[in-house]
Amino acid sequence: MRTARSFALLLLCGCVACAHEGSRSGPPLSSRSVLEEFASILNKNIPEFRKIADPRAFYVVNGRPVNFSVFNLADTTNAFPPRPLESSARADPDTNPFVLNQRGVYHFAPLDLNFSFSHIAILDNGRLKVFSFLNCEGRGETVRDVLQYLAQMGSYSDTVIARVQNYRSYGTYYQTDPQSHVTCQ
Numbered sequence: 001m002r003t004a005r006s007f008a009l010l011l012l013c014g015c016v017a018c019a020h021e022g023s024r025s026g027p028p029l030s031s032r033s034v035l036e037e038f039a040s041i042l043n044k045n046i047p048e049f050r051k052i053a054d055p056r057a058f059y060v061v062n063g064r065p066v067n068f069s070v071f072n073l074a075d076t077t078n079a080f081p082p083r084p085l086e087s088s089a090r091a092d093p094d095t096n097p098f099v100l101n102q103r104g105v106y107h108f109a110p111l112d113l114n115f116s117f118s119h120i121a122i123l124d125n126g127r128l129k130v131f132s133f134l135n136c137e138g139r140g141e142t143v144r145d146v147l148q149y150l151a152q153m154g155s156y157s158d159t160v161i162a163r164v165q166n167y168r169s170y171g172t173y174y175q176t177d178p179q180s181h182v183t184c185q
Contacts, residue, residue: 029126031100035060035070037128038108041119042068045132049115058110064098067112069172073105073120073163074156081111081172102126105150105160107167113175118167120146124153134167143167 029037039058043050049067050057058067065080072078080098100106102125109118118134129149133140146164150156163170 029100029102029123029128031098032060032063034100034121034123034128035063035065035098038070038106038119038121039065039068041130041132042108042110042117045119046110046115046117049110049112053112053115065108068108068110070098070100070106070108071170071172072101073107073167073170074160075101075104076163076170078104079170079172105156105164107170109171111172111174116171118171120164120167122146122149122153 036059039060042058046058054067056066058065060066070080078099078101100123102123104123106121106123107118108121109116117132117136117140120131120134122129131141131146131149134146135142143165147161150161150164
């Protein structure tokens with residue numbers, strides 16, 4: 001007999017397998033399961049992070065991503081870690097879990113600038129489509145691929161399209177040393 005936890009892990013593993021193919025469909029997903037899927041994708045795609053930066057790699061604690069940021073390009077108020085306030089250089093402290101919209105375009109990437117491999121996920125009514133290693137020559141998809149997919153869906157505003165084109169502006173990164181740089185354009 002399967003426990004609820006093993007069933008959830010089975011679902012999560014199934015989602016990760018689908019993410020490898022680039023999409024997942026089904027019933028609406030919880031914020032936690034989507035964040036855990038984002039963490040799993042980053043752990044699978046960037047295994048060197050575990051060896052170099054943090055042995056725990058990417059994970060979720062209390063509904064918040066650890067070692068990676070998530071930014072909803074369809075709703076710029078929905079980001080984690082929270083963006084700095086205009087009047088302050090520091091981010092507004094937030095102890096609440098990150099809440100994903102059931103319809104959103106998410107830029108997620110490691111916080112460490114040296115591992116800043118960007119991914120974009122489109123969550124639309126339970127369907128998750130992931131584009132990995134954005135603009136990493138010979139390694140992943142391009143922003144053009146994301147834009148073509150959004151055009152096929154036909155229901156995203158020009159504002160969202162512009163944010164996707166400038167996805168690097170909608171992310172949080174930190175430098176470990178002065179030589180840190182964006183990994184892929």
